[in-house]
Amino acid sequence: MATVPAPVITATNLVKKYKDFAAVDGISFEVAPGESFGLLGPNGAGKSTTMRMVGAVSTRTSGDLSVLDLDPNQFGPEIRSQLGVVPQSDNLDAELRVRDNLIVYGRYFGLPIGRVKARADELLAFAQLEDKAKSKVDDLSGGMKRRLTIARALINDPRILLLDEPTTGLDPQARHILWDRLFRLKEQGTTLVLTTHYMDEAEQLCDRLVVVDKGTIMAEGSPAALIREYSSREVLEVRFGSEKNAEVAGRLEGIGERVEVLPDRILVYSDNGEAELVRITERGLHPITSLVRRSSLEDVFLRLTGRSLIE
């Protein structure tokens, strides 16, 4: 039997403080080689801060961290030579053309210029940007810039790819193209670590994830396991109009496994949403709209924190 491979990232009680404020407040996790690992959490949860520490550009305040068995405090350049980093906001060089952005970046890894050029052309194809090779960066759309940033992160064939909100701000089509590219990398065995506040993204891309809030880990597991543990199979969403939701909620006693009242709607957690809807109408309550859907990580988050993931 194969032994369990050693993790490529190990964080133990990782803390990052800015003055007195703990942006990351003692989080621990491991990432196995080839795994696709996600940090899911709302704004300000500490996702980017964690990513910067893992990316060996931000010194931790306390705790232990090892990336590829090396301590980022001592071996920053060594670790970074094996990483691909997609930061939350693009920092492509707007003064250079698309292909040159890849070339200068490849040189930072000490790669010979010939190899960098060949690799740049491969990556332009991978990112579907061949016909933009000579364009200015500012002339690219948001989705193209993001693809170029991902291509840039791959110039050194990284073992670990760190993606900080890779698809935020993109339209659905652009997101799907990106997801497809990330899938392919995953198939090739690249370890992915990504942050997101889109639950569908986490469900699509992550083998395993941690839900982070206020710098701490609230839960950990595969998307399916988290949903199983913290939510029901289905969710019934009913709306009675914003004034009446709260009032109606009082009359839903005994309906579903659990009920969440949000300002604009009521969520009824149950394994059979349609059946709950029938029971609600039997009580003489007639929602303006109703919808039955599968449980998602959004529901997990709501359950764990009592707050919505996207405000």
Add this chain to the structure above:
Amino acid sequence: MSQHTLSGAEHALSGAVRPRRFGGWYVAEHRFRVMRSYLQTVAVTGIGNPFLYLFTMGVGLGSLVSQNLGPDAVNGVSYLQFVAPALLCSAAVTVTAEEFTYPVLLGFKWNPTFYAMNAAPIAPGQIIDGIVYSVIVRLFATCGIYYVFMVFFGAVPSGWGVVSILVAMLTGLAFGTMVMTYVATIEQDTGQVAMLMRFVLLPMTLFSGTFFPLGSMPWFLQWIGWISPLWHGTELSRVFAYGASEPAWLIVVHVLYLGALFVVGWLWSRRIAARRLNK
């Protein structure tokens, strides 16, 4: 784990050997590619400026001076010979006032490419090194061309004048790295760089003995010259260009002052970059 495939850590250790050694040069290479996008401006100013300045200041203004005061009017040489080494230093300072300000502000703030470099195996200090290297190259080209024009205009009587290329470069670097130190700290951009050009660079150029000897200024303005790297550089380059008489101790002061500013500015900028990029 098999013994024959390298572990991740081993890959990492070998992967950082070249970046640790040559990282600064990779940054310089990046800067050259960027400069290529404004190569025209670099070329036009590099060739146009010496011609224009030497012609108008040296030849035009110079003939006026010698008409009134004789051919060896200033410091025992012609006005052109007096002003040319100063213009050379001033050209160097103009280059560094540009290269150590906007690209630095851009890289930390407006188009934060420094963070991208740092996410690759490049250390913050190497980013600063790379900028310095690239500016040295541009300075060498600019000052070299300037010097050729000076010779062409008959503005350098002494063969030692070639050394004034190095003096001018050092002058530019002394001023520029100090400015970079300041610019690297700018978090809120409220136009400080434009202010710097107007309230530091311009007065410095006017009161550094460029167009007339510092001694002919009122005493209460002479301190500007004493703190100005441009004055020290200009005085020193005149020593080489036409053998201006300068006490030995003052020559030592010029060299030490310029060298110290350059080294302190460089190292200090490295520290600021390291602090700033490590969020």
